Amino acid sequence: MAENTRSKVFHPIFGYPGPIPENQLPTKLDLYNHYRMLRNEDSKSTRDDIAKELTEVLVRIYNLASIPTISELKIKQYINSDIIEKAKYYGKSIQNKQQPDRIQPIISELNVLFDVSSCKCLIQEGKCFCSLDKKIPRREWPFLFDQRNARKLFISSLDCMTTSKNFVKQKRKEAQYEREEREMKRLHAVQPSQEFIECDFEEFESFDSSTSNTHKYTRNHNQLRNLAIMCDRYQISDRAGAAIANAVLQDYGIITQEEDSQIIDRNKVRRSRFSVRKELANEAHETINDISAIYFDGRKDQTRVLVEREDGHLHQDTANEEHYTVLSEPGNQYVAHITPSSGKAKDIAKELTDLCRERNSNLMAVGADGARVNTGIYNGCIRLPELEFTKPLHWFICQLHGNELPLRHLFQIIDGKTSGPNSFKGVIGKELNCDFTCKPIAAYHPLCGKTQLIDCDSLKNLNKDQKYLYNICHAVQTGICSSELASMQPGPLHHARWTTLANRLLRSYISTIHPTPELSRLVNYYAPVWFRIKSNPICTDGPKNMFFAISLLRDLPESDQEVICDVIQRNSYFCHPENLLLSMLADNDEQIRQKAVKTILDIRINSSSFRPIEIRPFNLPSIRFTAETYVDMIDWETSFITEPPFTRYLSKEVLINCVRTPLEIPAYPCHTQAVERTIQLVTKSSCSVTGEDARHGLILSTLTSREKMPAFESKKDYAC
Known part of the structure; x- marks a missing residue:
């Protein structure tokens, strides 16, 4: 090779490009040198072609080692991101060859296994929790562990002993299949006039040769999609689902002693569930x-x-x-x-x-x-x-998670910390852990609250604890508590369920003739903000919900304001300029929209470039707790203002049009x-169920049923 040719392909750190060695699982360096070889051989090759060829080589070597891999699509994605996209960076490292402290991290990064095995468990500890299709054979564990670490072992020639065992295993399966085929032919010969012949051997739980000449084996060709979905939704076993379905068919006269062709066994239910889950998963992946x-x-x-x-x-x-x-x-x-x-x-x-x-x-x-x-x-x-x-x-x-934090901090300051998963150390907390259905309603003093009325549709979407909170809030505000509400349980006390803590605080208040000042302080804040967020759940409502929470602070004692202000400041994500500007563009007030448009246009003018700017860190701004409107919650002069990601690709004409018409923004939730x-x-x-695919299918099946029929309280609720 001529000197100038060698200099073009030789790299002083990575050496010459070349094919991936097939006697070990490849490292990133092996893939990188193979990539360099392909680029030198054909400079017109596309990234997709090279990634495809590298994927094929990688899968072939892993198959030689009898190690299952992740999907080829994912392998291709990893090659694109970890090898091809970083190729220029690696190539330029020659300029830094005199600086070992900068080169050594690159070499260390490349000399590790490009691990695409399907199992990432701690095999050195003998633990593997993967599903069967992803499990690595136990005999290959030492080799894979070595390749991930010291890399002293090699892929040798054909393993005659293992191959022989696999051959015997395959022959045994073929012999079993032939026996089943012969049995099916015998059944056909015994019952030539039968209309439906059972062809699926899985339908038989047992076979008694002494009665084979008299029993009818019929095949039920009906699809059981709806039965499978309902069994998934209500967590009914295959056996129980089949028994219930057969009982209904028998009651309707479809199954009798003379006509048993429609009998359903558990295997048919199992296969139907598997089929429906797979179908729904494929449909969801496409849509x-x-x-x-x-x-x-x-x-x-x-x-x-x-x-x-x-x-x-x-x-x-x-x-x-x-x-x-x-x-x-x-x-x-x-x-x-x-x-x-x-x-x-x-x-x-x-x-x-x-x-x-x-x-x-x-x-x-x-x-x-x-x-x-x-x-x-x-x-x-x-x-x-x-x-x-x-x-x-x-x-x-x-915002619903953020709304829990003020109540949590305020409760701990007023009453003390927790003493267990469902108990507190303070006096109020200890009194909350009781059966309130036994406590009578006292002649309590109504509190002037700001829990708003919500429409019937929103009320239907609340769960039991949330409906209780809504009703008990209005009972505290109006001074009227119904006997039905008094007999209801406020929900279990648990530190992961702050709605039920609020329920118990309010229930304790209406059961106390002379409530302590501490108890009165705790019942004033949480619920109004919670229902405000539920009634205004869109991302453009987020800043307005924050302003509502801030405005409620002014009615609280100064000591409580100080505690809650710190919590709100640490969770002021919807006060970030990007979220504020997005809300302002969708506001009904034309002056607010005009200010948002002007601010965004100024950002574009002042930025060195419009689209490829450096990605800003999402730093929270300082909140002005004395603001009179949600627009003034931050200081626009001193805050670092960046354009909302949603508007970055809108033209100037579209932005200016937002002054006349509010910008239509997708209904992204604020919770x-x-x-x-x-x-x-x-x-x-x-x-x-076992395995990620089975879980995914079961979840889709249940959600499909819930979407079609949210509730089944009466016949009118059932959806065909």
């Missing part, structure tokens, strides 16, 4: 795309898993798994539930970004609760997708209550 906003939340669930014993057999067990539920907004559409390897922000954010790429999302906004793992301004679950997609996003942090409801469903599914 829920181009997502503009994702709302997510999660928790650790007790999850059914398959665990391999030392003898190689699988058995069911339970394990704690992180499950994060993802919804598409507007519309509260369930997208998926992800299972990050840990509850750390980087692992959650990686799963979220992969999901968005898979669904071809044009993300504009992210909704979550105010947990620090979500809202960290440098490495939070919302910040990391911004950096990954290189664009700012709207932060819609749940994550829909996510909370779906989380409960994910938790139930985790205890019912």
